[in-house]
Amino acid sequence: MSSANLTRSMDGEAIATIAARKQRVWDGPTRAMHWLLVVFLGVCWWTGVHNQLEYHLYAGYAVLWIALMRLYWGFFGSSTARFTHFVRGPVGILNYARTLHHRDTAHSYGHNPVGAISVLLMLAMVLAVVGFGLFAVDVDGLYSGPLSSYVTFKGGRHLAHLHYHWFEYLLAVIGLHIAAVAFYFVYKRQNLVAPMISGSRTVGEGDEEELEHAPFWRFVAGAVIVSGIVWAVSIGFYF
Numbered sequence: 001m002s003s004a005n006l007t008r009s010m011d012g013e014a015i016a017t018i019a020a021r022k023q024r025v026w027d028g029p030t031r032a033m034h035w036l037l038v039v040f041l042g043v044c045w046w047t048g049v050h051n052q053l054e055y056h057l058y059a060g061y062a063v064l065w066i067a068l069m070r071l072y073w074g075f076f077g078s079s080t081a082r083f084t085h086f087v088r089g090p091v092g093i094l095n096y097a098r099t100l101h102h103r104d105t106a107h108s109y110g111h112n113p114v115g116a117i118s119v120l121l122m123l124a125m126v127l128a129v130v131g132f133g134l135f136a137v138d139v140d141g142l143y144s145g146p147l148s149s150y151v152t153f154k155g156g157r158h159l160a161h162l163h164y165h166w167f168e169y170l171l172a173v174i175g176l177h178i179a180a181v182a183f184y185f186v187y188k189r190q191n192l193v194a195p196m197i198s199g200s201r202t203v204g205e206g207d208e209e210e211l212e213h214a215p216f217w218r219f220v221a222g223a224v225i226v227s228g229i230v231w232a233v234s235i236g237f238y239f
Contacts, residue, residue: 023203024211025110025195027078029069029219034196037066037126041174048167053143064130065230067123072222079212080110087120088113107190107201109209118177125170129163134233136160146236 040062047056074083088096096113099105111119134145137156148156184190195201232239 021203022200023109023209024200025080026199027081027211027213028199029073029077030081031196031199033066033070033073037063037070040066041126041170045167045171048164053138057143057145060130060133061230061234063126064134064233065226067126067130068226068229069222070123071127072226073214073219076214076218076222078214081214083120086111086113086116088116093117103188105188107203115180118173118180122170122173122177125166125173129166129170132159132163132166136163146234149236 040059043059044056044063047053047059073081076082079085093113093116100114108115134147135151135156136145136159137148137151137153138144138160139157144156145159151159181192184192191201
């Protein structure tokens with residue numbers, strides 16, 4: 001290769017390097033909460049199926065803590081974690097849904113408008129399932145929820161059934177979420193999992209959005225508040 005061709009080749013590589021760069025999408029707390037929720041929901045399922053109700057209860061407290069923290073982080077967290085960043089009205093959702101069949105649509109910065117529905121739905125269902133479990137009454141009374149004393153035995157048993165059935169509905173929604181991630185990876189060639197692990201994705205030169213990190217003290221403050229709430233729930237508010 002001549003020196004001129006080598007120079008042009010190096011210039012081309014430099015331009016490509018400049019054009020493509022790493023863009024921060026998710027902060028550490030958002031990614032940690034996402035994967036911890038996956039883990040502890042799995043623990044809840046396993047302990048429930050194998051009748052390990054003591055550990056099921058502890059895993060439920062962990063899920064409650066994560067869900068409440070994600071709710072808190074949706075208002076006070078980094079930019080892409082905030083609900084105001086990705087929740088859209090009916091018009092915005094419909095406009096985005098009309099482009100789903102296109103393979104060359106731009107990669108959304110953070111959650112896309114349809115994905116926002118999945119986030120809100122799963123968060124609401126997780127809180128509902130945990131809420132039912134907190135009031136649920138066990139048949140033998142050994143592992144009833146910490147708030148079961150506030151309901152009758154019949155009401156607690158009804159909530160126990162709701163706890164079980166709504167968890168099945170939650171699993172169905174999680175299955176749809178996984179199918180949507182697979183659709184984006186296979187059909188639209190957009191890897192949504194890797195950024196949720198590394199926090200970054202490769203973008204072109206025109207993508208100028210930057211992640212606005214929330215200060216760490218704000219996460220610590222939320223963790224203290226949420227931990228206090230979960231502790232109070234775990235003792236049935238009997239101080």
